[in-house]
Amino acid sequence: MSLFAELKRRKVFKVAAGYLVVAWLVIQVGATVAPQLGLPDWAPRLITLIVLLGLPVAVVIAWLTELTPEGLRLERAPKGNKRVFFVAALLVAAGVGWFVHALSGDVGLTxxxxxxxxxxxxxxxxxxxxxxxxxxxxxxxxxxxxxxxxxxxxxxxxxxxxxxxxxxxxxxxxxxxxxxxxxxxxxxxxxxxxxxxxxxxxxxxxxxxxxxxxxxxxxxxxxxxxxxxxxxxxxxxxxxxxxxxxxxxxxxxQGGTRDVAAYDAYAHGLQQIAIDSFASLDAAERAMLQALARDPNYLDAMVGLVRVEMLMTQTGKIPKRTARLRARPWLARIEQIDPGNAQLLGVRAELAEEAGEFDVSRRLLAQAIERAPNDTWLRTTQARRHLYDMEFESALASAEAVLSLDPLNGSLYFLKTSALLWLGRIDEAEASARRGWQLQPQNPNAASAMAGVAAFRNDLAAYVHWNLVAHRIDPDDHEIIAEMVPALQDLGEPAAADAWLRVSQRLAPGNLFAESSRVVVENARGNAQAAYDGAFALIPRAAEERRWNWTIAMGAGCLAAVELGRSAQMRQALVHAGVLAPRYDVASFRALVPNGTPINAQVRRLSMLAPCLAEPQDWNARRAELLATVTALKGPAWMRKPSNARFVAFLQPDREALVREELGARYTEQVGREARQRWLGIADDPRIVARNAELRRMHRAQHAGLPAMLARDRLALMPAGDATARSR
The missing domain is CATH 3.40.50.10070 (TolB, N-terminal domain)
Incomplete structure (x- = not known):
């Protein structure tokens, strides 16, 4: 008789099948009951092991015994015993091996x-x-x-x-x-x-x-x-x-609370922070304050409240000074409880930067990241810092580092997109922006990233379209609509530009973005006096600058000042405000950019304010002085970076370099384009004349296609309820 037939005759298969059914039920009950009884983590595995070890025992018993009318009788088979015992031994070894491996707590993770x-x-x-x-x-x-x-x-x-x-x-x-x-x-x-x-x-x-x-x-x-x-x-x-x-x-x-109501309010606050709109940040602030009213020592809620204030500043909802005043008492409390708190160090770094203590700021931020290397807010702050400092390679590296921890965060792609744009890698930037939009289509930052790509491609219609999308997502954000106003003017829509400026001012009266865009628009319309007056009034607000809006407005104001013959008055006011220096030797430049201020960011500002740096007869001497200073401080390698080419061109008396950079200028660099070209003395170059004509044709074509583009997404060129819109 074959081994298979003998196994069947002795009912080994039936015994094994019945045992497995019962074993499965026992394992399921054990896995459910063990946690309820407070048994250790290894208890369900031990139950499984015991049940598994019972299988070869049941198989061997079925093989060796036979149920007869006289009862259970031991009956050894004439052949096949060694093979059955060998298989049983293998099953025992496999079960024990699994248990030891599972109990190690690693289970192959290495x-x-x-x-x-x-x-x-x-x-x-x-x-x-x-x-x-x-x-x-x-x-x-x-x-x-x-x-x-x-x-x-x-x-x-x-x-x-x-x-x-x-x-x-x-x-x-x-x-x-x-x-x-x-x-x-x-x-x-x-x-x-x-x-x-x-x-x-x-x-x-x-x-x-x-x-x-x-x-x-x-x-x-x-x-x-x-x-x-x-x-x-x-x-x-x-x-x-x-x-x-x-x-x-x-x-x-550390940092928690034992008060359930305080925790409840804190959890509400976290939910609202995640939404990250103007309205949700208000709700988050109220929730964190409620938590702290219940438990004044609730460290996590203090940190959460300070995070809310910083987010309100970053979105432009409140001025930096207001955020500092609101955060100050909570920062003091956090320092009492946990002096080395990473979030505290990060906020201290932000405040040090605003105070002009840039070296201190960098050191504090590095300490914060060392203490909490997984904190994405700190790493995002680092990436944003590099971006503002115009250290684009470092900004890209930091953005990619934080994306490794948060790869599905659409808003982080805004930072990566910006760094790629300024590095001239526009196709990669567009892919990054689209990924962000795909991940979070209800995030205004994702729409703003798409708008940024459009601006670098000189596509004003797409730029306006994406800003309107962002505004629809967050209608309380006054900055989004103010930023698109110059593009509306350049597209030939002055009424829309004025209407959206009114909306921005209504949302946040006197906000810097609206005031800055007004200066740029007045200059574009040829209203030199209005542009000059507007820029002059903004000089004391340099510390409020966000995303270069103040500098761009000052650049337009300086061009207007040259046209009016009043550049000396504008320069004197800027020197008095500490924005410009009387001279640009190394000592004077260091005094202008103290405590480790990134020089490339300062050079960008100076290049945009260039018409105010000196009178025409002194310009070449002042430019040579500044070029020698920057070369001495940054070295030839900095001068050769492609991302600095535009600034270097304005420093060097090289007409060809100026023309080349002007021909490749993105929309973000074209404020007061033709007035600046006249000031630089290159407006009559045939290539510049042809490029300007090409841009005008491009903008007319974009303007013609704008209504259809907006209609596809049910967007309106004019704000709802605007009187001008009704008259059109």
């Missing part, structure tokens, strides 16, 4: 191909299983707090909130999530809140095969929420990097 390495994770938004859908903010707050705690562990790479939360409500496979975020694991779970009780489940899952590394369920009182968060973070960190040092653990859990 071989992970995740972009951020084996010790990397993403905290996905926990599912809200409460009866009220509006409680989602609470589950989000728990997820974000957990993410923040894990990000404090230096050896652990944690994907940023924006990217991990982009998977909310989606049924993406963990393998795809791991690939998109570059992480080896994900933390996922659910929250069910009912009265004073909360049920939380959490699990750590490998992204390469979807296997579970750790899981736990909690049924506790709501007051125990903070202990649960601490336990989850500790267990996840332990599974990924081993034991967490006591000081690392202390830093991770």
């Amino acid at each position: 071989g992970s191909k995740a972009r951020l390495g084996a010790a990397s994770t993403a905290v996905l938004p926990f599912l809200n299983l409460s009866s009220r859908p509006e409680d989602e903010y609470f589950s989000d707050g728990l997820s974000e707090t957990l993410l923040h705690q894990l990000a404090q562990v230096p050896k652990l790479k944690v994907a940023a909130r924006t990217s991990s939360f982009s998977f909310r409500g989606k049924q993406d496979d963990v393998r795809r999530i791991g690939e998109l975020l570059g992480v080896a694991t994900v933390v996922e779970g659910s929250v069910q809140r009912s009265g004073e009780m909360v049920r939380i489940t959490a699990q750590l899952v490998r992204t390469d095969d979807g296997s579970e590394l750790w899981s736990r369920s909690y049924d506790r009182r709501l007051a125990d929420l903070f202990a649960i968060q601490d336990e989850i973070a500790s267990e996840v960190a332990k599974a990924l990097v081993g034991e967490v040092l006591p000081d690392e653990h202390a830093k991770a859990v």
Whole structure:
């Protein structure tokens, strides 16, 4: 008789099949009950091991025994015994090997191909299983707090909130999530809140095969929420990097509160910060203040409130001075509680920069990033700093570094796009901007990035279109619409330009963007006196500058001053304000740009204010003096950088270089184009004449296509309710 027939006769197959069914049920019950009983993490695995070891035992017993009318009788088979025992031994060895391997806590993570390495994770938004859908903010707050705690562990790479939360409500496979975020694991779970009780489940899952590394369920009182968060973070960190040092653990859990109502308000605030609109920032500020009213020592809420004030400044909602005054008492409290707090150091760096202490600012920001290398706000601040300083290679590197932690954050592509644009890599910049728009079509920054690409391509119609899209997303932002006003004027739509200026002024009376655009528009219309007067009035507001709006307005004002023969008065006022220097030798230039101010940013400003630097008879001598100073301070390598070519051309008495740079000027550099060309003495060059004619034809064609472009997206050229719009 064959071995197969003998196995069948002895009912080994039936016994094995029946055993597996029962074993599966036992394993499922064990996995469910063990966490409820508070058993250790390895308990479900031990149950599985015992059940698996029972299979070869059952097979051997079925092989060796036979059920007869007289009862169970031992009956050794004439052949096949060795093979059956060998297979049983293999099953035992495989089960024990699996248990030892699983118990190691690594389960193959060392071989992970995740972009951020084996010790990397993403905290996905926990599912809200409460009866009220509006409680989602609470589950989000728990997820974000957990993410923040894990990000404090230096050896652990944690994907940023924006990217991990982009998977909310989606049924993406963990393998795809791991690939998109570059992480080896994900933390996922659910929250069910009912009265004073909360049920939380959490699990750590490998992204390469979807296997579970750790899981736990909690049924506790709501007051125990903070202990649960601490336990989850500790267990996840332990599974990924081993034991967490006591000081690392202390830093991770520092900053929380035991007041559930305070935490509730804080979670509301985090939800509003993520929206990042003018209205949501107001709501976030109120929520953080409510949390601090409940718990005045709630460190995370203090940091959250300061973040809100900084975001309000960055979006132009409030002036920097207002943000400083609001933040000052909370910064003092944070310093009392945690002097080395990374967010505190980052804000101190921002304030030092505004005070002109640039070296101090860089040092503080570097310390902050060293303390919290996973903090995307700090790394984004660093990228933005490099961009404003016109250190475009560094800005691109910083943007890509923060994108490695937050690859699905559409607004970060705005920074990357800007750096690529100024480096002249426009096709790459457009791809970056489109990726940002694809990821976050409801983010005004993503639309602004698309507008930036259009400006560098000299496509004014597309520039206006994307600014109107951004305005529709965030109708309270006064800067977006003020920035597009000069483009409307150049397209031949002066009524629309005036109408949108009125809207900007209504949203934020006296805002610098609207006042600056008014100067540029008046200069473009040939109203030299109005441009001069407007620019002169803005001189004391240099410290309010954002995105070069003040400098661009001053450039238009200086051109108007030359035309009016009043450049000496404008120059004297700018020197008195500390914007220009009486001379430009090394000592005078260093006095103008103290404490490590990036020289390339200052040279850009001076190149735009060039008509105010000297009278015509003194211009060549002043330019030579400035060229020698910049060369001495920055060296020949800086002078050869393509991104600095335009500034170098204005410093050198090289007509060919001036013409070449003017021919390739982007729209962002064309303010007062023809007036500037007359001042430079190149307006009569045939190539310049031909280029200007080409731009005028291009703008007319763009203007003709603008109505259809706006109609496709249901956008209006004139603001709703404008009296001029009704008359048209």
